[in-house]
Amino acid sequence: MYLHIDCNTFFASCEVATQPHLEGQPVVVANDNENGGGIILALTPEAKALGLKRGIPLFQVRNLLKLNHVTICPVNHKKYRQISRQIMQSVIEQDIVQDFVQYSVDEFFGILPLDNPHELRLYADKVKSLIFQRTRIPVSCGLSQSYTLAKVATHFAKHYAGYGGICVLMPENREKALSLLDVADIWGIGRKNRQKLYDQGIHTALQFIHCPESQIKSLFSIAGVNTWRELNGTPCIDLRRTSRQSSISHSRTFAYMTDNLPELETQIRHFVAQCAFKLREQKSVCQQVTVFLCTNRHRNDLAQYRNGVTTRLPSPTSDTPALIQAALAILHSIFRPGFLYKQAGVVLGDISDVKGMQLDLFSEPEDERHRRLMQVTDTLNQKFGDNTISFGK
DNA sequence: TCTGGGGTCCTAGGACCC
């Protein structure tokens, strides 16, 4: 049987776990963008009870937050990654679980050599308690015949208090459960595909699995067919993916809109530096750089423009100045005066291992001095903070 | 005033090959 573990309101739980005085209080985690903009990313049940929701911009709920003394925690991804690792570790120690994988910072999947619902529940209960004991993070567990069905089970574990955070979904209960699930809540059905299904008169997951496979095939790509099979009880998703990331990106929504090219150049330099640092940290190089720009999509009264361009580098590199040079060239090619820009970002792609670096016929091996410069920069920035050493022109 | 950020995978279509 497939096991799914999902941390409850993960970012908020992490903040409470590391600041015990917040226990039982309304807490929201929000991303800070200098002048207090940003949106709510996660909230404790106490904050939810006030009517707050994930995704709401802070400015819309300032008063509500103030009146109810809601604690606002800035998002701290480093902390969450660390707690996530502890959870991973705790579960792996339970040696009957197989192929245990981390799917995202707050979700895990595994396979259990058990088929008795009672034993499955006992196992999940043990893991759940262990995780809470080690990390103070509450989790929900779902168990069923495929990854997608395990996610469905977790959905029920979360939304129906009677399950106590654990739901074992056996074949005999599958149809009943799916009849209560909106297609929009199926893993793999997003906004667009949900609408497609509604247009066909398909609203519940049960209606979805009763469609002929040929209909699913014509409506969706292979991913949709896999989802359909999984919900019908046939596992067909493989989660053991390649370990190396295939892209690294950094982008920001600015506090203010700007039409100032030098200002954008400074931002892009910074984004590249952040990406390049991550790249070197995982001992990789990249051969592709993308830069994108866009105006404020929420301002219908202003002229809109968005563009992004990718270029291929002559040879793979992780050298910040080389990447900055490429990125600025793109920026200059896509920048159009007369627009007010609100967001920009950089994506490094075509990532490979630094060891197997493939050199182009005419390119020189990376200058040893450049490598050492990067090393020193990374060490200083890690020790004294991100922008201790940054790159000028 | 103020509306996130970081990823993956799939597909269609173009460019190219013989």
Add this chain to the structure above:
DNA sequence: TCTGGGGTCCTAGGACCC
């Protein structure tokens, strides 16, 4: 009049995920 067929590889963009 009539103008191949069968492939591969790459990439941008869309859909999805958290």
